[in-house]
Amino acid sequence: MSKSTFIIGLLVLLLPISIIAQENMGSSIERHQDQLQDLYKQLHQAPELSFMEFNTAKQMAAELGSLGFEVHEGIGGNTLVGLFRNGDGPVIMVRTDMDALPVEEKTGLPYASRVVTSDLEGNRVAAMHACGHDMHMTVWTGTARVMVDLKDQWKGTLMMIAQQAEERSGGATNAIGAGLYQKFPVPDFALAYHVSEKLPSGTIGYRSGPIMAGVSSVDITVFGEGGHGAQPDQTIDPVVLAARLILDIQTIVSRELSPLQPAVVTVGSIHGGTKHNIIPEEVKLQLTIRYYDEAVGAQIISALKRIGNGLAASAGLPPEKYPVVKVQDESTPPVINSPGLTDRLVPVLSSGLGKDHVIEMQPLMVGEDFGQYGLTPEQVPISLMWLGSIHPDKLPSGGAGPGLHTAYYYPDYPATIRTGVEGMVLMLLDLFGN
Ligand SMILES: [Zn+2]
Ligand SMILES: [Zn+2]
Known part of the structure; x- marks a missing residue:
């Protein structure tokens, strides 16, 4: 048999398996989509400020608990970890943040936040998920649900972490200081998203190496x-x-x-x-x-x-x-995406979502404390991707939609949730060796 005949034969054999895997993932995402949209709107209307994510953390813990995750709460504050042990294989961590910002929402949306609360210093302030962490939580929850639906298709341990206080940069440091990598298995890889106001919904942005300042x-x-x-x-x-x-x-x-x-x-x-x-x-x-x-x-x-x-x-x-x-203690180091991990994931996303939906980004001067998870002696490879979130009709070409941290930011939630979950599941299935 020639080499090319062999490869074609192999492809024909593998094709039905990959189609089945794709269909299962697609139908699982569709089944959860309505509930995830409701979850997004509910989280959006119930923002809690950094270090005060008490109800949000309980809700995230309950979501994981109902799926059969082993849930550990109170990891250096409101941060929680859920483990889904699914046989021998790698340990992969997926992180969401949970905190909102002291911003008064002016989007005029029917599900806009009307919350007024006290901040850590006791001031009365309006609160809004102006940095999209409600979307991160929704996609994170959807990822957990779909990965459990597809548990016959992967082996390993899925480690979901919902982190407090990203905006004040105490979240990752506190979780690591509270023994994240000692109490739980050290992840072979750690992944996260941040929503982007520069990318249209339906896309994912990546960068190998330095991505945030x-x-x-x-x-x-x-x-x-x-x-x-x-x-x-x-x-x-x-x-x-x-x-x-x-x-x-x-x-x-x-x-x-x-x-x-x-x-x-x-x-x-x-x-x-x-x-x-x-x-x-x-x-x-x-x-x-x-x-x-x-x-x-x-x-x-x-x-x-x-x-x-x-x-x-x-x-x-x-x-x-x-x-x-x-x-101030709020300081945080740059986010340096592990090139080996990121370069491995880009083709996975491109073949799953389509090449045009996976976009290389320039580094920005915004910051994120996700970088901390890769800077401990365990040297966990990390990759943070940008999740496009602005409806294509609302995105001026080459420009940006209403900015993160403003009173006007809002994601195109149906498409952002769908692409976020699909992209994360594709990456996880690949890393788990599916
Ligand atoms: Zn932010
Ligand atoms: Zn943020």
């Missing part, structure tokens, strides 16, 4: 010597100093870093003073800095201190009144 949240307090607004000569005005600082730190990225190193320094918040005619004692700034190289992050922090100290000295302040620069 490292993030540090930095608080700066600028001090001065306050006084009467009518007598500025008798003060050292921290409002003016803060204004100079904001302009001066714009040169960190443009003049101090290598032009080949991506980085961002953004001042997102400035607060000082109480009244028109009082020069205050201090002004507080909140910054986000973004980078792909931890050394660049450290270089930016040290430049912030150096420039702040120089300005304070030039204003005549003593060293004890130089600005205080504090890096």
